[in-house]
Structures are given as C-alpha cells and as structure tokens.
Amino acid sequence: MQSNLKGLKFNAYITIIDDTEDEKFRIAIKDNMYTKGLRTTAASKVLYNFIPDYDATVVAKLKKDTRIKIVAKTNMHEFAIGGTNTSSIFGPTINPNDPELITGGSSGGSAVAVAVGDVNAALGTDTRGSIRIPAAFCGVYGFKPTFGRISNYGIIPVSWSLDHVGILSREVDSIRKVYNILKGYDPNDTNTMINLIVNEKRKGEKVKRIGIIKELTEDCDTKTDFMRFMDKLGLDVEEISIPLLPISIEVLDKFRAETAYYHSQFLKDHENDYFPDVLASIKQGFSVSGVDYVRVIMNRDEMIKEFVKIFNKYDLLACPTVPIYPPKVKDILENYTSHLLKFRKMLTRNTSSFNFLKVPAISVPINKFVGAQFIADIGCDEYLLNFVSSLSV
Template sequence: MHTLSIKQLGEALRARKFSSRELTQHYLKRIETLDPQLNSYITVTADQALAAADAADARLARGEGGPLTGIPLGQKDIFCTTGVRTSCASRMLDRFISPYDATIVKKLQAEAGMPMLGKLNMDEFAMGSSNETSWYGPVKNPWDVTRVPGGSSGGSVAAVAAGLAPVATATDTGGSIRQPAALTNLTGIKPTYGRVSRYGMIAFASSLDQAGVVARSAEDAAQVLQAMSGFDPLDSTSMDRPVDDLVAPLGRSIQGLRVGLPREYFADGLDAGVRACIDGAIGELKKLGATFTELSLPNSPLSVPTYYVVAPAEASSNLARFDGVRYGHRSAQAKNLEELYEKSRGEGFGPEVQRRIMIGTYVLSHGYYDAYYLQAQKVRRLIYDDFRRAFEQVDVILGPTATDVAFKLGAKTDDPVSMYLNDIYTIAANLAGIPAMSLPCGFKDGLPVGMQLMGNFFDEAKLLNVAHQYQQVTGWHTQSPKGFE
C-alpha cells in the first residue's frame, strides 16, 4: 500500500479495495517498526489517526469526500494542532499543546479528510539545514542512516522517503522543503509567498516563511498543494486571488517551454557528479521540446549574506514572544522578572536558535541597522529585480537544488557558515517570494540528487507540469531506499 501514489490510494479507497483504517494501520505499523532507525516522528498520534480514518471511511461510505479523503499524512511539527503537542522541535515548546489548529491543518484534515499519523521532526524552529538542531535528536537519511536528511523539514522527507507517510507537509524559509527533498529523492514544492496560509504555522522569518509539501511525485504534490492553498483572512499576508487548478494541467505538453539556466548556479562550488545529473535532466527536457537559454542572476551570490541578516532579524523579533509567562518553557530558577525571561529563554532555546537571535538582535541594534538590515533589504530588491528580468525571457529557471548529495551527520555542526552555504541555490526564491521546487534527477554514489525549478509568481501549476512531464519519461523518483521498500 505504501508504494501507491496519492491518486491510486484515492481510487482504491473509493473502490473500497481497502479502508482508510486499514491504510492508516499499515502506516502506523511501519512507523513502529522502521522509525526507530530514522527518528522522523516527534509524536505519533495513533488513536487520533484511527478515529479520523473511521470518520473518513464513513464519509466515503456515504459517497462523500474528495480525492484525498482517507489518505493519511504527516504534519511537520511547526503547524499547530489542537490537543496534540506542537513542539517546533524545541525544548521551549516541549509541553505546548496548541489551543487552535493551523489553517492548513483544518484544510487537510477536517476538510479534505486526511488522518494525521503524527508530528514530524525538524530543525529547532526550522533553523537548520541538516535536522541536527532538533531538541528530539537528529533525523537520519533513509538512503544512508549515517547521513543527514537535510533540513529543516528533515522529518517530513525521511518519513515520506521511507514510506512512513504517503505525503507530508513542510515549510521553507530558505530552502527547508527543497534541500531535504533533494537529499532524499523526493519532490518538494514551496509555493509563491502568500499562496498558503501561515496562520498557525509557528513563525521564524515572516517575510520568507511559506508552507508547502513533500511527496513522491509531482502529481502527488499537486493534489495536496491544491488542498492546502487559498486565501485566508486570518493571515494578513495571504493573497486574495483564486487558486489555479494544479492537477488538470499536469498532462500538458511542454513543447516550446523556455528554460533559463543561470550561470551563477553552475559556477565553482557545484559538485561535478551533481552537475552531470543536472545535465542529464536538461537533455531529457530538450527531448520533450523545451528550449534552453543561459542567463545571469548577477546578485544571486549575495543571497546567503542577505538572508543571514533578514532571517535572523525577523526571527529575533518573532521569538521575543517566548518569555516564560504565557506559554512554553518557564525556568524554575528565576528570582525576578528579568531572570525569568533570560533563564527561560537560555534553557528553552538550543545553540543555533540562540545564535540567530543574537545575530538578529545585533543587526537591528542602534548604530548597525543601516549598515546591515537596511543594506540587506536593498540587496533583496536587487535579487528580486534579477528574477523579474529573467522571467521576461524564460518561463522557468532550472538549476541544482544543493551543491552536493547528503553529508555525514556531524560534519558541519561546529561550523555554522559552512552549514549556511548549503542553501546557496535555494535562498534567492524566498527572498524574491517566487515559487520553487526540487525533484529527483539522478544519483551520485548511490545518493539522490535533486534539480530545482523556479517559476514566476503564482506559476505553481507550470512548475508542477514541467516536473510531471519529466517524471513521465524518467524513473528516478520511483526509486526507494534499501530496507524501506
């Protein structure tokens, strides 16, 4: 059952070949047996999942429900879920039970009828590229358990790649959907900023954060993203415009598609084996009728420095809410109010979160604001303008998702800068707000390689169409890691 696509699962459920309860039990059993090797789930919600599966079965029996009804999913532990711990992989929220549901939780679970299997591991407050900053321990990559799955959505990708969930939600502030998808042979999409509601998604950097999905194919991703997307009055940055049909256009031909290859994404620093896989994908897309143009995104080398001003600045403000008073960890050692704040935050946040809060505090502090924050906001516009110009010439931009395949656990934990450079190809899309996705395009030494597609604002359907057409003529995305077949 865990090798079937979302479409096949939906058809089988509606044809009553098996029930949602049976399907959900199958996944719960796999989680119990296999997840101890991976640590992809922080909380497994077996009882709630089975109750939701029964409710889905009842809907299906009445001839109700939609294409996703009864298909279970995993939720990244950044989305608030009523009655179930939402930890954000932090000691700060280890005992936090949200009094409300995130909008996407409502849409996927209550409305679409997807039972939640549990809450997925991640980097603490989504800050990391390896899933090693989690309070609940690192997640292992199912393709090689001595390697990282990428981050911050490491639990989401490990669970889907290992068949411990048919699909999972994820979030992407600087590459946290795409880089882990690339490292685990999955298809992951970060939609346009404002396309999916951020209500109930714990904030890291509010002008960059966007929710999306990781799946085993573009077709699977399209169906789930369709159900997540849409205007939400509860999110002040949600876009009030209709959601395109993401599923129907998947089958369109890509004959005549204009693809841009940014020179800066193929410069020094890109591993030769990864490069070879990307070149192979370009060849396949040419056979499908796409035309390629080299172009330049001249400011893209500045995207990492820009991000490491903007994101920590926003994070230091967002995380100021954790004060030990209203919810979250409260130190037992505090003798006065100031100590209550300092000790609760000192004990509750791990080192990477503390580093970013301090960078954010520093770049926003008196005397440094103009040199760092204001300058970063100006460079952000230059990066945005690069994309605007590029999309006057091409329909999509193609490049690598990551410089190399998954690295060893612990290899970069003491060197934040080398960790940050993992996201060199992914950050620009967040700064500009455009949609971007990663999809499998080969293997190097048995480890998956991902390619990235970036599109113009609200062009999710086009990206998914290109990815789906590529997946009709290639089989990379159908490969599963040994031991988890």
C-alpha cells in the first residue's frame, strides 16, 4: 500500500511505522532512538541491520500515551555527528522550501517531517545544535530543553555530556504537549535527577528584558533578518556583551573523547563503513588527553555559574540561530570532507555553547530559512515556551 507521507519526496524517513489517518497526535522520531523490535540505524551502514530489544525511555513514554501515534523514524546525519544531513546511508534529506539547500542536521529528517505537515511534532537530538539548526533552515520551531529534563536512555550517543533530546514542530503548543509527556526523572539516566532538584522556574512571570548577545550576532549573514524580527517584538531589548561566548571549539572538542569511546566498539570491523567526515570527528576524540578532558569537566560548573548570573538582569537572551543561510547541497558534496568541516564551525557557532551551559534554548522561525534563538536560565523551560507562545510570528 502506497504511503501518503509528503516527506518521502524529501527523503525524510528511514522507516514508516504507521501512517494511517486517524485523530491521534502524530509524531516522528529520529532513527538514533531505540525502538524495540524495529530497526534503528542512526543512518549508518554500521548499524544497518541493528534491532534493539528495548525502547528508549522517550519512545516508551510515547507508546504509553494512547493519544499519540508514532508515524515514522526519520533520516539524519550519520550517528548524529554533523550539521548538514548530507552524510546518511539512505541519502541526504531534501529541504522542502528549496531542494538545492541543505536541511541542516543532524535532525534534518525530523525538521522536514514537521515542515511538510506529515506530523504534529517530531523528536530529535541536539549535541551542538542538531535540533535548532534544521529548525531554522526548514522554517519550524526547534526546542532543546534544560540538560537532563528529558531522559537520554536508549539514545545512541554522540556525547553523554552534551546530548539533549528535544522537539520540533510548527506550533509551540505541540512542543509543550510533547515536552510534558517526556520530561521527568528516569532511574536509567542519572542526569534526569535535575527533575527532582530543580522545579520549573518563573512559570507565571512575564518576559520584560531581553539581552541580544553581541558576540553571537555580529558577523552574521542573518543579522539583518534577526534584528528586524527583534524590533517588531516591542519589548525592552538591549545589546549586551558576554565574553564567555561562544564557548570555544577547542573546549567543545574535548568531548569528542566520549564519541571516540562509544565508537571504539565498531571501528575494528567497520572503519570503512563510516562517512569520511563522521570518521574524522570520531578519530579526533582519540587524540584528547585524559588530563584535558577532565580539566574541561572540572571547569564546566564554574563556567555555568558565571554564565547564569546574566539572568539576574535579563529575562532571556537572544541571537540568530545560525549565522549563515543554508548552504547548497552541491557545494558540500563537491568537496565533501573539507566543506563539511568548514561549514560545521559556522553552523554550530551560535548553538553549541548552550549545550555546554545546559540551559534551555529554542529556535523560532523568522522566515523559511532563518531562525531567532531565545535562551533562558536553567529550569525555565516552560517560561521560555510560554514566551514564544505569546509571539505572533
């Protein structure tokens, strides 16, 4: 029987689960999330025939809710190690707003599934921006919650220290609905202890002051679109300098040691099965010294404490989600590895710091290819969603 999913035209899906029409709330999930008895590939030849024997916590929660239908598993950048969605054993995803442009990634299939209207919401993962980047490039909302709010148990990891499960949708209310289903303590993921310690903060308060982050707004191709959007909000908006940002690529790359550790189990037999850009990122992790890795881990909490002081003065922070417009697929594929590594730094410049700092962030569509990113204090997830809900985008 032929599927009616529009996203198939744009290579958004790896596995169709149930695309029958009914009144249920429709969700797609990224193919790095364990699904019991159903293939989970992470868009890689390495796991092409891998079938888990249990569900990821987020999948189990969705299955338990009778209002929800899981429609499909979405295409992605191999092992979620890349921001373009061009490295997939199933082929690149195609941007429905302009097929010549990348969707962004690594949750590009989830962004497309939402953008074309196949589903009400889609799950993605975000290690350095992998939800917010494709959300911006495909003209939808992309939400990364506070680190630990949603369990990562049963998610194929990139970096346990930076990975977040999040949600994409055309509507903030749909994001809120899914967030409320998924959040909470999970004994299988100790990072979710935050749900027992930090309650949702500032839920009923209004946003009054927003700080535009100078370091993440200057030198952006998308600055004009972003500033025009911010001017329309009619709020107290002020440009501020936060010298801590962006967290340097040298600091973030120390977490590639975690990536290398996970993939060490596959490399002996499958090194040639990886895409070149993904393999290069994994191998980079083997060169990280134990001392350097521990130093970053030890310094992280102090950097977070210093950063969140800014929320004593500003309710939210803002910047363009991505500094550049979506590159063309052909520009990346023509000189594959070098172009991917060149674009990766720019794609993640404005997003990756907030994975490191553990704060919630959301990309709000300005137009079909540009997003505005709003950032809140740790634990202010619903506060952030309520603010975005109030905007007439």
